[in-house]
Every structure is written in C-alpha cells, then in structure tokens.
Amino acid sequence: MAAPYDVCIRGAGIVGRTLALLLARDRLRVALVDLPPAPAARSDVRAYALNAASRELLLRLRAWPDEQHATPVATMDVRGDDGGRVQFSAAHEQVPALAWIVDVQPLLARLAEAVRFQPQIEVVAAPQPAALTVVCEGRASSTRAEFGVHFEVTSYPQRAIAARLDCDKPHGGVAHQWFEDGNVLGLLPMGGAQGNSVALVWSVLEPRADELLAMPAEQFQARLQTACGDAFGAMKLSTDRMAWPLQRAQADRWCGGGWVLAGDAAHNVHPLAGQGLNLGLADAEMLAQVLHEREYWRGLGDEKLLRRYERARKADVLAMAWTTDGLQQLFALPAEPVAWLRNWGMRGFDHSGPVKRWVVRQAMGHASNLLRTGRT
Numbered sequence: 206m207a208a209p210y211d212v213c214i215r216g217a218g219i220v221g222r223t224l225a226l227l228l229a230r231d232r233l234r235v236a237l238v239d240l241p242p243a244p245a246a247r248s249d250v251r252a253y254a255l256n257a258a259s260r261e262l263l264l265r266l267r268a269w270p271d272e273q274h275a276t277p278v279a280t281m282d283v284r285g286d287d288g289g290r291v292q293f294s295a296a297h298e299q300v301p302a303l304a305w306i307v308d309v310q311p312l313l314a315r316l317a318e319a320v321r322f323q324p325q326i327e328v329v330a331a332p333q334p335a336a337l338t339v340v341c342e343g344r345a346s347s348t349r350a351e352f353g354v355h356f357e358v359t360s361y362p363q364r365a366i367a368a369r370l371d372c373d374k375p376h377g378g379v380a381h382q383w384f385e386d387g388n389v390l391g392l393l394p395m396g397g398a399q400g401n402s403v404a405l406v407w408s409v410l411e412p413r414a415d416e417l418l419a420m421p422a423e424q425f426q427a428r429l430q431t432a433c434g435d436a437f438g439a440m441k442l443s444t445d446r447m448a449w450p451l452q453r454a455q456a457d458r459w460c461g462g463g464w465v466l467a468g469d470a471a472h473n474v475h476p477l478a479g480q481g482l483n484l485g486l487a488d489a490e491m492l493a494q495v496l497h498e499r500e501y502w503r504g505l506g507d508e509k510l511l512r513r514y515e516r517a518r519k520a521d522v523l524a525m526a527w528t529t530d531g532l533q534q535l536f537a538l539p540a541e542p543v544a545w546l547r548n549w550g551m552r553g554f555d556h557s558g559p560v561k562r563w564v565v566r567q568a569m570g571h572a573s574n575l576l577r578t579g580r581t
C-alpha cells in the first residue's frame with residue numbers, strides 16, 4: 206500500500222490490532238506501528254477474562270481463538286474473608302457463559318493473522334504521517350507525554366502474580382476468587398470446558414509478593430493450596446511466576462487535534478474485576494463508530510469529532526475504575542468490625558435478585574454495547 210495513510214496506530218497490542226482491523230473494514234488506510242516485543246511479553250502467562258461484548262467484536266473480526274484457548278465460565282464463586290460468598294451462574298442468567306478465559310498469545314496470533322490478510326493495513330516499524338494518530342501503546346506509553354497529556358497514576362501497594370497451574374480435578378468451568386487481608390486470589394478455568402488447568406492472578410501486598418515470587422515452586426504451591434482449599438485438588442505450576450505492579454490511572458485528556466488515546470494508554474483499572482482489556486476493546490469499537498459516522502466535511506483528526514469518542518467512553522471507564530477501586534479498598538481495611546460488615550454485605554448481595562442481575566449484565570459488557578456518541 207502506498208502512503209499517505211489515513212490513520213497511524215502506535216502500538217500493536219490487542220487494542221491496537223483490533224482497532225486497525227475495524228478501521229480497515231471501513232476502507233481507511235492504516236499504518237500499524239509494531240515494535241519487536243520485549244522478551245517478557247513473548248512469555249506472558251496471563252489469561253484474560255473477556256466479556257460477551259469483547260467476544261462478539263473479536264468473532265466479527267475472525268480473531269476469536271479456538272475452544273481450547275477460550276474457556277467459557279459457567280459459574281463464578283467469590284468468597285470474602287469471614288464467610289461472605291457470592292455466586293453467579295450463566296444458567297441462572299440464561300446466557301451461554303459469564304465470561305471467557307482467553308489465552309493472551311493465541312489471541313495476539315489470531316489478530317496478527319487477520320492483520321496480515323487485510324490489504325488496507327501496513328505494519329510499519331516507525332510512526333508515519335497520517336490525518337489521525339491513535340496511541341495504543343499501553344500503560345507506559347511515551348507518545349502520550351509528547352501530546353502534553355498528564356497521566357494521573359495512583360499506585361496500589363500490591364503486585365499481581367500470574368502463573369498457570371495443572372490441577373488434579375477438572376475445573377468444571379468455575380472461576381474462583383478469594384478476598385483475604387487486602388489480597389485477592391483468582392483462579393480462572395483454562396484448557397477448554399473439560400480442562401483441568403487454571404490461570405492464577407494473585408494480587409498480593411508488596412512485602413508478601415516478594416516472598417511468594419522468591420520461594421521454591423513446591424512451597425508456593427503449598428501456600429496457594431492453603432489459601433484456596435481443595436477446589437481443584439493438588440496443583441502444580443506449569444509456567445514461571447510473573448508479576449505486575451498495580452495501579453489505577455486516567456489520562457486528563459484523551460484527544461486533541463489529530464490524535465487520540467485508546468486502551469491502557471488512556472486508563473488503567475485494578476485487575477480484580479478482569480475488565481481492563483474489555484474497556485480497551487470497547488474504546489476501539491466506539492472510536493471506529495465515531496469515525497464512521499462523522500459528517501462528510503469533518504476530517505479524521507477533527508478535535509470536536511474525537512471529543513464525542515472521549516465523552517462516550519469516559520463515563521464507562523470511570524464507573525469501572527471506581528467500582529474496582531472501592532472493592533479493593535473495602536477488602537484492604539483491617540479486620541473487625543469492617544470484616545463482618547463486608548461479609549454480611551456479600552451475603553445480602555448474593556440474595557439481592559435484580560441488583561445482582563444488573564451487576565452481572567454490566568460486567569458482561571452490556572453497557573458498552575449501548576453505543577452512546579452524544580453529538581455536539
């Protein structure tokens with residue numbers, strides 16, 4: 206494809222690739238800036254909980270991984286630190302799954318393949334001139350500052366430890382989460398509906414994170430077993446442990462004349478609700494829609510146009526940031542009487558009928574599906 210390009214997307218992560226495919230379908234000429242991955246990115250052991258809205262989008266783009274790498278969650282079992290418990294079930298909600306646990310590398314590979322077959326997209330090694338630059342460089346974006354954006358970061362005193370484990374018992378499509386003493390432990394089903402492996406995401410307070418990362422595998426497995434009981438039988442690490450510092454962050458401006466932010470470059474939320482990438486994919490979908498619906502006389506880099514996208518997405522992102530932050534803080538407060546109160550609250554919530562159903566629908570991405578562009 207010969208330059209000039211309509212859009213230059215900086216960053217070929219999941220959000221950048223998805224956006225490139227959406228724009229190319231709209232006949233826009235896209236330059237996708239892809240840097241060689243850092244060694245740690247090549248062996249990313251995380252798995253993402255993706256909601257129904259994200260799945261629909263990736264299916265449409267023919268980039269949804271096969272059944273082995275996208276395991277449906279039939280039940281979510283969330284436990285507090287003093288007997289509190291909330292259970293969600295796909296059967297009860299009359300949906301095929303509450304979420305799908307997706308392997309990062311197969312998803313990136315499917316997206317890369319779709320990009321390769323799309324003649325409107327050129328993968329390039331450096332930024333190219335274009336009517337619109339979209340920054341999809343993730344949380345550590347360097348271009349963001351070049352555009353004068355202030356990225357307001359609040360660090361959590363926690364790191365998330367991720368790893369994969371093989372289990373004695375099949376997971377049965379159940380995703381488990383335990384809140385205890387300011388730590389959040391999640392075990393997500395993997396390897397297909399009948400699988401018996403799990404992805405671990407353990408958000409742990411700082412000094413303990415160092416200790417858990419440094420200890421021998423057997424000792425780590427024993428610690429994990431103590432924390433989660435017999436839900437999966439004996440568990441054995443099948444990958445290295447990797448860790449991510451955790452933060453809540455928000456860009457003060459998402460756009461200007463000729464540029465816009467999307468995904469983690471614009472916002473970060475705590476992973477306890479598994480929503481960061483779902484938000485980023487909803488950004489990509491909304492931005493593509495706003496550009497598609499622009500008046501014939503508006504250019505792609507028109508700031509007023511880009512503000513429609515910013516307004517439409519900011520409310521969703523803020524609501525999720527506050528929800529995850531609130532939950533994190535609620536469970537970080539020291540023992541009695543708060544512990545009793547929060548566990549009592551969980552039990553009440555579990556029987557709350559319509560409120561519980563509303564929360565499930567939000568998490569499944571139904572809010573993001575209501576594409577609200579709000580014209581000026």
Ligand SMILES: Cc1cc2nc3c(=O)[nH]c(=O)nc-3n(C[C@H](O)[C@H](O)[C@H](O)COP(=O)(O)OP(=O)(O)OC[C@H]3O[C@@H](n4cnc5c(N)ncnc54)[C@H](O)[C@@H]3O)c2cc1C
Nearest residue numbers: 216218219220253254342343365468469479480481482483
């Ligand atoms: C422990 C953990 C668990 C998580 N679990 C979930 C989950 O279950 N569900 C969920 O929805 N979300 C989850 N998230 C959030 C999710 O990881 C992010 O929201 C998602 O990866 C953001 O995608 P992105 O494409 O915006 O950014 P990234 O994935 O960070 O991709 C950015 C890309 O840009 C590239 N890049 C960087 N700088 C430049 C540059 N200057 N030029 C060109 N390219 C550049 C990078 O190499 C990278 O390829 C989790 C996060 C953590 C930390």
